[in-house]
Amino acid sequence: MKLFKTLAPAVALAALPSLGLAQEAEAAPDINPYIFTTLLFLIGGFLVFWMAAGFAMLEAGLVRSKNVTMQLTKNIALFSIAAIMYWLVGFNLMYPGDGWIIPGYVGGFFNITSLEPVGLDAADAALDYASVGSDFFFQLMFCATTASIVSGTLAERIKLWPFLIFVVVLTGFIYPIEASWQWGGGWLSEAGFSDFAGSTLVHAAGGWAALAGALILGPRLGKYSKDGRTVPMPGSNLALATLGTFILWLGWFGFNGGSQLAMGTVGDVTDVSRIFANTNMAAASGAVAALILTQVMYKKPDLTMTLNGALAGLVSITAEPLAPSLFGALLTGAVGGVIVVFTVPLLDKLKIDDVVGAIPVHLFAGIWGTLAVAFYTGNWGAQIMGIVSIGIFTFVVSAIVWFILKALGGIRVSEEAEIAGLDMSELGMEAYPEFSKG
Template identity: 75%
Template sequence: MTRTKKLGLVGALTLLPGHASAQEAAVAVPTDSVFIFNTLLFLIGGFLVFWMAAGFAMLEAGLVRAKNVTMQLTKNIALFSIAAIMYYVIGYVLMYPGDGWMVPSWLGALGVAILEPVGVTAANADAYDYASTGSDYFFQLMFVATTASIVSGTVAERIKLWPFLIFVAVLAALIYPIQASWSWGGGYLSEIGFSDFAGSTIVHSVGGWAALTGAIILGPRIGKYNKDGKTVPIPGSNLALATLGTFILWLGWFGFNGASQLAMGSVRDAADISRIFANTNTAAAGGAVAALILSQVLYKKPDLTMVLNGALAGLVSITAEPLTPSLGAATLIGAVGGVIVVFAVPMLDKLKIDDVVGAIPVHLVAGIWGTLVVPVTNDGASFGTQLISIVIVGAFVVVTSAVVWLILKAVMGIRVDEETEINGLDMAELGMEAYPEFAKG
């Protein structure tokens, strides 16, 4: 069932189903109340996911060197703004194509989008009986911005600003919405039974695939791997900021997963949302604790960066199905995500793939894990269908991302010169530093 189809069905319900008592089930819920509560869920969930943009910014600012912090902050606020505009002008129409993909009808819809905001105008406010169209649009927008944020950290400290932002524009306008339409827009992956509740694959692995492709084409940072092939640690500038960013992302994830219930107009929906919150939280805790213990065992000392990414991997892992697992199962699902991070980070280094913030293990590898494990707790999902869908989405994103990255590389170059990289991107690309009173790190 797609996001839009589920909304139409759940929002149309006027009885309290599920966990309600027989007496409660006989009480009709006023249509206006259903509409209001569903709309509030989208709006509250949307601004919580928006707050995740701050989390990504702080996480990345803390994990890059001081000489590149301003660049990361600039990229994060710019990518969010560009993604918002491109998704509005093109992406939203592609993600929900309606009756078909005929070019004339699509161009007509695009014209409406440019002249009159799709899903935002007062005239469309009552287009659906389950929630305001504007709230649905606002919530969906935050997911494409999250996808773009994932790419930013991986390619940090050596990519030029404008080629990166052009890539974000293409990702938000075309790559993300096209693949999302196959599932959440009522496309063929939805029809074959693909299940991805809040986007372990549709959001997180898409960002991970795009980041992986970019990192391979871009190459590692200077000095990351020595002539003997050994990895040289490059510490970040501020672990306090990185920790703050992780907690902000953790908080935002309650909106990310909770509001993906897509309805709050009944007792059952409210109960399900509370269950999603609890499972989301415990999965993050499981990932953090697993990474804490495993890094102690492997490295003889706990690694804070592993613990932070372990929590995030736990969150990504539970995102594909945060409703059906028990608390114990959710904790274990998240814990496996934390284990994945501890092993995947050095694996990437062995492959000479430089991921500055660990986004590929967190969002791609843990996203795949979370999507594959859905059938364990959800009887309606099939392992084969989950696997096939992961491969289809991954292949599409890798090919399209590679085409865009390679075109940008050929036309304008995507990597800064050696001197700029050594001295830091802040001064060379932006002419300002995040910490001008301190020596560069």
């Protein structure tokens, strides 16, 4: 007993450091949500980056062989320009919502994006939901996707440099401003508009910009005959177009799944898995709907329509990939596939030349997908208001930019250059030099 009384104070003193460590451990913030959400952004970001390859392959396959090099050049250039412009202007213009409009506020236009210090302390990092670097990287991919949509519509007759100048304006200003209205906490967000991953903010916006360009640029030579017929101009490589579609399908899991914007809890990661399943179902049903409908309408299934049907299904589910059941996702995607089959010939009747079908896929299916959100929210007014406001803003500003570029130096190549193909006339190199031009 005496020995215990003698040793007790020493034992207590020895235990104090461990008690202190325990208290520090209890007080330390939980860094797991920060780590897993940052990881979600990074994985989602590089999956969406891979969509750039998908757009490049899809467009390379759907244009004629004499224009393939031009499409590949535009796709790598537009992504690179988007990366720079979103760093210089776009990211800080897009966030914090309407703040950049306030007189005297310079955080949007003049505050170039910067990242965390190297080796940011974990305890400090946990105070935010994810790293700035991962957020910037992820959001950049959406910006670049918007520009990719425009590229395919205007293929085979637009000059390279005017197109790239338009990309500068689109990725640096047009997209960040309209996206800030929702994702930056702006007025559309406050009004109750909902667009989970960008059926309107990304896809329809790119479609509106493409439509403005197609109207001002005009159709390809010989596309529409004097007697009103549409002259088919088959793509050079349907294998590449199919590969591009599968790449885009894969990338969409990052596009929609990453837009959960959190993976730090059991609920969040479960929701991400649900988003993956719904996204896949919508793509599948869009493809099957287009496959069956073209068989019924044309007596033969159409591969290019089927490919675009899958993409339209993906665009359709993008506005709300979490709420639907698998059956709901199937219906949403199938309607997208049907929309493509009917709107591709509609554009031809209106003599609007869309080489790859980007306007039906991204604009029309994007509008449908955004409207479909109201089946879950019941807020039809906010959805319609978002579609109309973003449509008017993007179309009008894009048209102004296209008109200015046309007045300054022209946006269309000469007839001789178009007939010869843009690969040789604009770039001096061919994608398939050993084969005859198609």
